[in-house]
Amino acid sequence: MTTIEASVPLTADRSAPxxxxxxxxxxxxxxxxxxxxxxxxxxTASGVTTSFAVSRPNDTINLPHFSVPSQxxxxxxxxxxxxxxxxxxxxxxxxxxxxxxxxxxxxxxFMASLMTxxxxxxxxTDMAVTGLLVSGVFLAVxxxxxxxxxTLCERSGIVNIAIEGQLLGGAxxxxxxxxxxxxxxxxxxxxxxxxxxxxxxxxLFAVRYWVDQIVVGVVLNVLVVGITSFLFSTVLSDNKDLNxxxxxxxxxxxxxxxxxxxxxxxxxxxxxxxxxxxxALVYLMYAIVVVFQIMLFKSRWGLRVRAVGExxxxxxxxxxxxxxxxxxxxxxxxAIAGLGGAFFTVASGLAFSKEMTAGKGYIxxxxxxxxRWNPKGALLAALLFGFADALRIQLGVIGSPIPSExxxxxxxxxxxxxVAGLVGRSRPPAxxxxxxxx
Amino acid sequence: xxxxATETGxxxxxxxxxxxxxxxxxxxxxxxxxxxxxxxxxxxxxxxVGAILVVLSDAAVQDASGYFFSRPADTLSxxxxxxxxxxxxxxxGSIYNVKADTFGSGIRPLTNTLTYSSPLIFxxxxxxxxxxxxxxxxxxxxxxxxxxxxxxYIGFAMHLPVGIHLALAIIGAIFGGALWGFIPGLLKATTGxxxxxxxxxxxxxxxxxxSWLLSLKxxxxxxxxxxxxxxxxxxxxxxxxFGDSYTLNWGFVVALAAAVGVWWLMERSTLGFRFRAVGANxxxxxxxxxxxxxxxxxxxxxxxxxAGLAGGSQVVGTEKSLTVGVAGSIGxxxxxxxxxxxxxxxxxxxxxILFGGLRAAGPTLQAQAxxxxxxxxxxQSVIVLFIAAPPLVRFLFRLPEPRHPKEVTA
Numbered sequence: 002m003t004t005i006e007a008s009v010p011l012t013a014d015r016s017a018p019x020x021x022x023x024x025x026x027x028x029x030x031x032x033x034x035x036x037x038x039x040x041x042x043x044x045t046a047s048g049v050t051t052s053f054a055v056s057r058p059n060d061t062i063n064l065p066h067f068s069v070p071s072q073x074x075x076x077x078x079x080x081x082x083x084x085x086x087x088x089x090x091x092x093x094x095x096x097x098x099x100x101x102x103x104x105x106x107x108x109x110x111f112m113a114s115l116m117t118x119x120x121x122x123x124x125x126t127d128m129a130v131t132g133l134l135v136s137g138v139f140l141a142v143x144x145x146x147x148x149x150x151x152t153l154c155e156r157s158g159i160v161n162i163a164i165e166g167q168l169l170g171g172a173x174x175x176x177x178x179x180x181x182x183x184x185x186x187x188x189x190x191x192x193x194x195x196x197x198x199x200x201x202x203x204x205l206f207a208v209r210y211w212v213d214q215i216v217v218g219v220v221l222n223v224l225v226v227g228i229t230s231f232l233f234s235t236v237l238s239d240n241k242d243l244n245x246x247x248x249x250x251x252x253x254x255x256x257x258x259x260x261x262x263x264x265x266x267x268x269x270x271x272x273x274x275x276x277x278x279x280x281a282l283v284y285l286m287y288a289i290v291v292v293f294q295i296m297l298f299k300s301r302w303g304l305r306v307r308a309v310g311e312x313x314x315x316x317x318x319x320x321x322x323x324x325x326x327x328x329x330x331x332x333x334x335x336a337i338a339g340l341g342g343a344f345f346t347v348a349s350g351l352a353f354s355k356e357m358t359a360g361k362g363y364i365x366x367x368x369x370x371x372x373r374w375n376p377k378g379a380l381l382a383a384l385l386f387g388f389a390d391a392l393r394i395q396l397g398v399i400g401s402p403i404p405s406e407x408x409x410x411x412x413x414x415x416x417x418x419x420v421a422g423l424v425g426r427s428r429p430p431a432x433x434x435x436x437x438x439x
Numbered sequence: 440x441x442x443x444a445t446e447t448g449x450x451x452x453x454x455x456x457x458x459x460x461x462x463x464x465x466x467x468x469x470x471x472x473x474x475x476x477x478x479x480x481x482x483x484x485x486x487x488v489g490a491i492l493v494v495l496s497d498a499a500v501q502d503a504s505g506y507f508f509s510r511p512a513d514t515l516s517x518x519x520x521x522x523x524x525x526x527x528x529x530x531x532g533s534i535y536n537v538k539a540d541t542f543g544s545g546i547r548p549l550t551n552t553l554t555y556s557s558p559l560i561f562x563x564x565x566x567x568x569x570x571x572x573x574x575x576x577x578x579x580x581x582x583x584x585x586x587x588x589x590x591x592y593i594g595f596a597m598h599l600p601v602g603i604h605l606a607l608a609i610i611g612a613i614f615g616g617a618l619w620g621f622i623p624g625l626l627k628a629t630t631g632x633x634x635x636x637x638x639x640x641x642x643x644x645x646x647x648x649x650s651w652l653l654s655l656k657x658x659x660x661x662x663x664x665x666x667x668x669x670x671x672x673x674x675x676x677x678x679x680x681f682g683d684s685y686t687l688n689w690g691f692v693v694a695l696a697a698a699v700g701v702w703w704l705m706e707r708s709t710l711g712f713r714f715r716a717v718g719a720n721x722x723x724x725x726x727x728x729x730x731x732x733x734x735x736x737x738x739x740x741x742x743x744x745x746a747g748l749a750g751g752s753q754v755v756g757t758e759k760s761l762t763v764g765v766a767g768s769i770g771x772x773x774x775x776x777x778x779x780x781x782x783x784x785x786x787x788x789x790x791x792i793l794f795g796g797l798r799a800a801g802p803t804l805q806a807q808a809x810x811x812x813x814x815x816x817x818x819q820s821v822i823v824l825f826i827a828a829p830p831l832v833r834f835l836f837r838l839p840e841p842r843h844p845k846e847v848t849a
Contacts, residue, residue, distance in 0.1 A: 162635075210828035215575055215635055217827065219774060220820045227816025228492070234811035235496035355813075363639055370636060406651035413640040420632040 141387025146341020147365025162218025165362025171342020196339015532803025578638025580770025616747015
């Protein structure tokens, strides 16, 4: 592990001892905690309350609304954040490994503090907790699929910047096939083909012709935007029946994927509607995350993929076909991102429009990095970004004290902090973006 | 610097005697050094791909293909007329309008092409410097936006005498872009954060930043509430080059001057030598006493400044006010310009004019041939893909392999 391990890392400088890196995590938490204390804690007017609605009006089990005094709550939550930061410091001091629970709890408490602050003094508007979580999970779907695609590709040593194009291609093919067949599910099944095609092009240029993977990715995104927008403005605008939104023919059993509530489970308050009253794509997402988490870290296939991504020469020496593995993974990853593209059209019941993925592919890339090249981590990061997006939309509706643009920036800023090593330590597969040449 | 370790590390396998094999930078270099024939063939291939798209989407062709087997000639002639219509429109929209009465109005498309090309040249020059220094700056878009914001704000909010106003707006634009380049440069130097990821993310931060600014009263036309700034004062605008009937302005001349300046910087100055040395071999550069980290920051600042100049030039020359879409896709197009121009100033000017021409042809394509401008994106990206993979072009056109394979010469 001499040559390759020390080669160009895509994010963090690994020559610095990890000890220093981990102090940065504590500093990061502390800084965010202070922001919460100053902005949300002292920035909230005293004497006002924030009201939360836990259930949605038509839920089976209806929980009552409740109100909390705003400033004491935000102050308490901020103190909790700072306490978590202190715990990180203490754990650092003891050289203890902190589990994944810390960032999760930290994120949840921060969001709660943010919501309490945002909803302060609005007696007539509830912060709809369940609604927020439901749309958060739903908005996270393309990010999860994209993050999963990125993880699969990068674990085998191929940088997949083309997630954006794969999502867009999937969204396009899904709506066309669904409109042709009048069946949303066939559309969903077709979407991976488009993604796989983009993945295959990426593999062709990256593996066969050794073109820089970042260049190929960026250019493929432009290519897919060009092709889909061109076909949208010509073929789809001439034949409107090829691009049908859910509402138009949904009545005929149509082009939107209906929610499939799971009996009993979907009646549980909060968790039910959030997790078990979604459409087939979301259930498929759960399955894919679980399968790949296990496959990547517990199966022979996963070990081989990771070996190819970390030290292709060693993998080759023991007889693993490096380039074949990379090609397969890139195409598989593309297919998964393509499947995620179905979210934009058939799963949301929207017609295709130009560049409708609007940078979601890059946020998915961010989720992958924040999730440390790990399906589980990518899922959590994607959910965080999904909730941030849902919150942005909800605050846009009730009128928010912070400009919605700042919330929209959140995923990108979080990623910059992550790659700069301020929040945790993220290390990409070592052989990433290095063509393997015998 | 860990980025250097591949070159110094010992290779356990004889096949890896040549350490450059492992470095993605060399792939960049092979793009940079691809020969002229490959460039021409790549452009040709891209035009063929564009033609295929045109044919596939053409209604007349679709009608005729319904009875293809009884009268195949109909399909072929419909396809031919669709293709020729598209490329004639492209020529007339970007170079010379043969239907015009006078030479003066006939040449107008060419002046439009040059107008479109100036921001591409500015930003492409910046990206080219980055590529040659081994930095993948995907963030030109964000840097362009920052430049546009600065130039726009100085242009409409301050009221200064002729000359000073324009100069200040341009300096502001350079400063804004340089700042947006400084951040990823600093992060790379201090924490090792990879510039690709940071610059991609900063693009979006800049995009949301400008849309937030334009929601503020101080950035809007008083009393309008639209996300559009007041027009830039005439004192802060580039003067037109050939009178007011042409859009071409001094921005293009400055872009050419910038190309000369970048050539001097990269080929003749000590700083440029440092940039190139770091790009060629950071380990050797460190050993010879260069401060590689500082160089990364400087490269990003210079690249950002040039991209900012692109944004500023766009605002004070073409757009004349700030909108959310003021930067268009200049930053992304500039990546393809820099790649096509092999990161060399002369190449970038040529590539910028080529892609500026494709952009300028957009309205004519739409009006005459009914083709959406998006076909330009397809042609552009296919060109770059093929240029990046010379072996593929050689394979497609059955060209002989070069006498010295790239791996050995690189």
